[in-house]
Amino acid sequence: MIYSLDKINEMADGDQDFILSVISVFLEEVPDDLKGLEEAIKERDYEKTYQLAHKIKPNVDLLGMEQTRAAALEVETMGKQNASWEDIEKTFPILKTDIHQVIGELKTDFQL
DSSP states (O other): OOOOOHHHHHHHTTOHHHHHHHHHHHHHHHHHHHHHHHHHHHTTOHHHHHHHHHHHHHHHHHTTOHHHHHHHHHHHHHHHTTOOHHHHHHHHHHHHHHHHHHHHHHHHHTTO
């Protein structure tokens, strides 16, 4: 399991509906943002790359996904600084793999 519900549990204070709501929002929004980020990288669009990585980062952070958060931050920073696309393309697969894995885990663990 590459995610942790510690932060969400702390915020939820026992409210299971809140936890389920946060997870549902993650499952609804993050896959689309990830697709958009992949397209932005293919299109060599620095601004969109920065914006989408920035949008993904707090979602993975909320789920305690430290490696994924670090990869999102790296892509975000490289997009903002107009870094080489080669470097961005090296980091993106880490982000993509982790997010796909956690989507599968969340769907299984919460029967969604």
